[in-house]
Amino acid sequence: xxxxxxxxxxxxxxxxxxxxxxxxxxxxxxxxxxxxxxxxxxxxxxxxxxxxxxxxxxxxxxxxxxxxxxxxxxxxxxxxxxxxxxxxxxxxxxxxxxxxxxxxxxxxxxxxxxxxxxxxxxxxxxxxxxxxxxxxxxxxxxxxxxxxxxxxxxxxxxxxxxxxxxxxxxxxxxxxxxxxxxxxxxxxxxxxxxxxxxxxxxxxxxxxxxxxxxxxxxxxxxxxxxxxxxxxxxxxxxxxxxxxxxxxxxxxxxxxxxxxxxxxxxxxxxxxxxxxxxxxxxxxxxxxxxxxxxxxxxxxxxxxxxxxxxxxxxxxxxxxxxxxxxxxxxxxxxxxxxxxxxxxxxxxxxxxxxxxxxxxxxxxxxxxxxxxxxxxxxxxxxxxxxxxxxxxxxxxxxxxxxxxxxxxxxxxxxxxxxxxxxxxxxxxxxxxxx
Amino acid sequence: xxxxxxxxxxxxxxxxxxxxxxxxxxxxxxxxxxxxxxxxxxxxxxxxxxxxxxxxxxxxxxxxxxxxxxxxxxxxxxxxxxxxxxxxxxxxxxxxxxxxxxxxxxxxxxxxxxxxxxxxxxxxxxxxxxxxxxxxxxxxxxxxxxxxxxxxxxxxxxxxxxxxxxxxxxxxxxxxxxxxxxxxxxxxxxxxxxxxxxxxxxxxxxxxxxxxxxxxxxxxxxxxxxxxxxxxxxxxxxxxxxxxxxx
Numbered sequence: 001x002x003x004x005x006x007x008x009x010x011x012x013x014x015x016x017x018x019x020x021x022x023x024x025x026x027x028x029x030x031x032x033x034x035x036x037x038x039x040x041x042x043x044x045x046x047x048x049x050x051x052x053x054x055x056x057x058x059x060x061x062x063x064x065x066x067x068x069x070x071x072x073x074x075x076x077x078x079x080x081x082x083x084x085x086x087x088x089x090x091x092x093x094x095x096x097x098x099x100x101x102x103x104x105x106x107x108x109x110x111x112x113x114x115x116x117x118x119x120x121x122x123x124x125x126x127x128x129x130x131x132x133x134x135x136x137x138x139x140x141x142x143x144x145x146x147x148x149x150x151x152x153x154x155x156x157x158x159x160x161x162x163x164x165x166x167x168x169x170x171x172x173x174x175x176x177x178x179x180x181x182x183x184x185x186x187x188x189x190x191x192x193x194x195x196x197x198x199x200x201x202x203x204x205x206x207x208x209x210x211x212x213x214x215x216x217x218x219x220x221x222x223x224x225x226x227x228x229x230x231x232x233x234x235x236x237x238x239x240x241x242x243x244x245x246x247x248x249x250x251x252x253x254x255x256x257x258x259x260x261x262x263x264x265x266x267x268x269x270x271x272x273x274x275x276x277x278x279x280x281x282x283x284x285x286x287x288x289x290x291x292x293x294x295x296x297x298x299x300x301x302x303x304x305x306x307x308x309x310x311x312x313x314x315x316x317x318x319x320x321x322x323x324x325x326x327x328x329x330x331x332x333x334x335x336x337x338x339x340x341x342x343x344x345x346x347x348x349x350x351x352x353x354x355x356x357x358x359x360x361x362x363x364x365x366x367x368x369x370x371x372x373x374x375x376x377x378x379x380x381x382x383x384x385x386x387x388x389x390x391x392x393x394x395x396x397x398x399x400x401x402x403x404x405x406x407x408x409x410x411x412x413x414x415x416x417x418x419x420x421x422x423x424x425x426x427x428x429x430x431x432x433x434x
Numbered sequence: 435x436x437x438x439x440x441x442x443x444x445x446x447x448x449x450x451x452x453x454x455x456x457x458x459x460x461x462x463x464x465x466x467x468x469x470x471x472x473x474x475x476x477x478x479x480x481x482x483x484x485x486x487x488x489x490x491x492x493x494x495x496x497x498x499x500x501x502x503x504x505x506x507x508x509x510x511x512x513x514x515x516x517x518x519x520x521x522x523x524x525x526x527x528x529x530x531x532x533x534x535x536x537x538x539x540x541x542x543x544x545x546x547x548x549x550x551x552x553x554x555x556x557x558x559x560x561x562x563x564x565x566x567x568x569x570x571x572x573x574x575x576x577x578x579x580x581x582x583x584x585x586x587x588x589x590x591x592x593x594x595x596x597x598x599x600x601x602x603x604x605x606x607x608x609x610x611x612x613x614x615x616x617x618x619x620x621x622x623x624x625x626x627x628x629x630x631x632x633x634x635x636x637x638x639x640x641x642x643x644x645x646x647x648x649x650x651x652x653x654x655x656x657x658x659x660x661x662x663x664x665x666x667x668x669x670x671x672x673x674x675x676x677x678x679x680x681x
Contacts, residue, residue, distance in 0.1 A: 031514045066679065108679070116675065125537040163675055222528070224541055270543030273593075322545045360486050360652050361553050398492045398513040433515040 028067075032056040035431040042406075042424040049145075049427070050077035055101075066106040072099050102154045118159040123152045124172055126215055126228055127279045128268035132334045132351070134281030134314035135228050135264030138172055138213045140180040140235035141338040146189070146420075147389060147407060149338070153181055170215040177202045177209035179257065180235040180338075189339075189419055193250060199237055200256040223269030230262040234285070238308075238341055243293045243301070251295075258308075259286035273321070280315040312336075312343035328355040337416070347375045347415060364393040366405075375415040385417030386410045399433040459574045459584050463567040465608040466601070467503075471564060473637045475501040475667040479511075479660040482554055487651035492553075495659075503564040505672040510552060519552055520677045523562040532677045539674045548595040555624070555645040555654040557595065566601070566610075580605055596624075604631070609638050623649045635663040 032055050039048035055072045075096040086092040104120030127133030131150025142151040157174040179201070187193055202208040211232030218225055237255035245251050266279035287309035293301045314336035322328045330353040336346035354368035369389040376383035391405030406426045411418030477499050484492040495511045509520040518534035529542040547559045563569075570586035577583070586599040595615070600622075602612040609631055615624035624647050628640030643656040670676060 031517060033514075061679075106679075123537060128538070128540070161675070163673070168674070219528075219541075222541065269541050270545075273544045275543035275545065320543070320545075322549055324548075326549075360484075360650060361550075362486075397490075398494070399515050401515070433513070 028058055028060045030056065030058055031434060033431055033433045035429065037427065037429045039425045039427040041422075042426065043422055047078060048425055051075060052077070064108050066108070067104075068106070069103040070101040071103075072101050073097075074099070100154075114163045116161045116163075118161075119157075121154040121156045122159065123154045124157060124159060124213075125152060126213075126226075126266075127264070128224065128226070128266045128277045129279040129316040129318055129334075130277070130320075130330060130332060132279075132316050132332065132337065132349075134279055134316060134336065135226075135230075135262065135266055137230045137232060137235070137260070137262045137281070138174070138211060140178050142181045143183050143186075143339060144181050146183055146416075147387075153178060166219050168215075168217040170217070171213070173210070173212045175206055175210050176204070177211065177233060177257065178235070179237070182236075185420075185423075188423075189416060195243070195250040195252040197239075197253045197255060200254065202233060202257060221269070222271070223267050225267045226265065228262075228264040228266075230260075230264070232260060233257040234260050234341060236339060236341060238288075239290070240288060241291045241293075244295065246295050246297055258288045260284070261286070275320040276318070278315070278317045280313060282311060282313050284311040285309055308342070310343050312346065314340075314346060326357060329353070339416075347373050348377075349373045362395050364395070366391045366393070371417070373411075373415055373417060375413055379413075381412065383413035383415065384411055385413075385415040387417045401431045401433075402429070404428045457574075457582070459572040459582070460567060462574075462582050462584055462603050462608060463570070463572050463586065463601070466603050466610045467565045467567050469608045469638050470610065471503045473500075473635075473663040475499070475664060477660075477662045477665055477667065478658055481657045481659055483655045483657075484553060484555075485653045485655070494552075494554075499667055499671050501667050501669065501672060505669070506561065506564075507672055507677060508551075508561055509677075516552055521551060521558065521561060522672060522674070522677045524672065527562070529558060529562055530674055530677060532674075539677060544593065548593070555647045555652060559595070560626075560645075566599075570599070575600060581611070607631075607638050609640070611640070623647070634661050637663050 033053075035053045035055070036051075037053070038050050040046070041048055051074055053072060053074045055070060058067070058069045060067045073096060075094050077094065079093050080095050081087055081092045100121060102120075102122050104118050104122045106116065106118050108116050110117045124138045125133065125136055126138065127135040133150070136152070138157070139152040139155050142153050143149075145151070155174050155178045156176055157172050159170065159172040162169040183189060211230070213228065213230040213232070215226055215228040234257050238258055239253045239255045241254040243251040243253065261284040262281050263284070264279070264281045266277070268275075268277035270276060285308060287307050290306045290308055292304045292306070294304065296302050314334075316332055316334045318330070318332035320328065320330040332351040334349040334351065337349060340346050350372045352368055352370050353366065355364055355366050357364045367390050369391065371387045373385040374380055374383060375385070386409070388408040388410075389405060390408075391403055393401060393403040395401055404427065406424065408424050409417045409421045411421055478497070480496050480498065482494045482496060484494070492513075494513055494516060497509055497511060499507045504523075504525040506523040507520065510516040510518065518532070520532040522530040522532075524530075529547070530539050531542050532539045542558060547562070548557050550556065551558055551561055566586060569589055569592060571589065572587075573585050575583040575585045582603045582605065584601050584603060586601060588594045588596075588598075597618055598616050600614040600616070601610045603610050609628070611628045611631060613626040614622045617623045624645070627644045627646075628642070629644060630641035631638060632641060633639075639658070639661060641658045641661075645654045645656075647653070
């Protein structure tokens, strides 16, 4: 059904392009990429992420408007056939998804010279930090690939950019709510089984689903400064009713997407030769009640009520530098990740990346892409996690990229990387752009 | 007596040299800047050919907008994996880079300025340089029948990827036809040669620019496919707003 909707949307867009006129259509630029990705878990030799992706970028630009569409077809090589009858279905033999990642129309100088608008499905990225953006709440996170963090899903929205001198004021509105795309092993990632979870989406009426955000950006000296406000919902479900068994396992849970305000600020620029950025989001959830039921051996289910409304702060500070010999180093400290909700659940993350290119940038080695997290500072040896992703990238020619590397996960206690530590894997990727 | 016999022939040589270098080198560099920056504005489509030490060639196309002596916008049109990457130079050494894959414009920090721009042999610094005369101390090195060779030392406190430059200025029009970059060992490590210099719309321009990195044995040859001068570009092009626009 989802694929059919995406296909319909692509058809509508193509039709719109054709309607613009034969001459215009002839000038539509068609780019894209074909990518193959293959992984293998070290411990179990389990094949992972065997998938091929075809992404198409259709584009038409004129003086006053611009059209863009990015449909993506993803086909897995890992069959999900479970009985004989499913051998008749290509959906099961080679499962695929068709997703319209973005499809929008830009109109420049709309009504007044200082106003540009963008309408349609789009990725709205705010914030200046490197991939971890606490102020960027408008579009839900795409967590389908945990190591490709910072990816966002497109939402159908109306975006306006006002330009007043060097100041850019951005307003964006969407009438619909889109939840986060979770990874397939999200229960393992959370470190607990969620029993039989049920989920309530916001009603498809404006009052329930709409979201709005505003941002003001201005340059000051060698820095770009922004402040922002978002009113919407958590895009990751939050449990409001949990039934906990005597052994602390979760029997069942009910989740929904509470209302949320985020007030943000960010800066980026350079100081003393260093690239420098910072980003902060104050998360203010609207009060929502939570109920936990604990199964007591003698007294049966004992309820515990709570009201969750405590504001909390997520922030990122980062710096980067390129040495004269071409070594690039990037360091970030983050308090909280996209999947962490609530003051008590935020962890600290230290993220480094080191890159060095060789042979006229044809070979790039990234030996130190490391994320180190601490979930309890008073007992670090029992509460830390580490993800190390050494990688080699090879660019034999323009438009061709080959890469290989591995995910090494390690840790102790309850945190993302320790929960996934049995998932050390080797990966290989190849991508051709056209 | 011996000293006199040696000194006598030197005097006319020194006189001749002083006459030869009677032209103020700073004036030559300034006039060179003026010739290169003479158009009120420019829009240029370029094909860049990158040649590695094995002779392998990669091609990319770009467009460049320039107005006055402080604003320039460069954007890649091809290849597909570089399309839309844009670079904006503004006054006071402010530079922005737009990477479409990340949907973000970022101000370029000083540490990046001597890095190569998107695999070419041109650095961000090269792309943002407008007026050499303002950023260098100068002296004449050599004068031939057709050109002056001027040595340029960066002003104190500036961080460049060269100790000094030798620039060859044509005598007939002050056009800087060759630039040699020297490193700390006194060797030339990079050259820029401007070829096919001709007049278009009343302005001198090199239709071909060849940049050679002698250390890497790598070259970038830029050929101007389309050149437009004084087309009435507005300041609105040299903004983050325009940098993010796809063409």
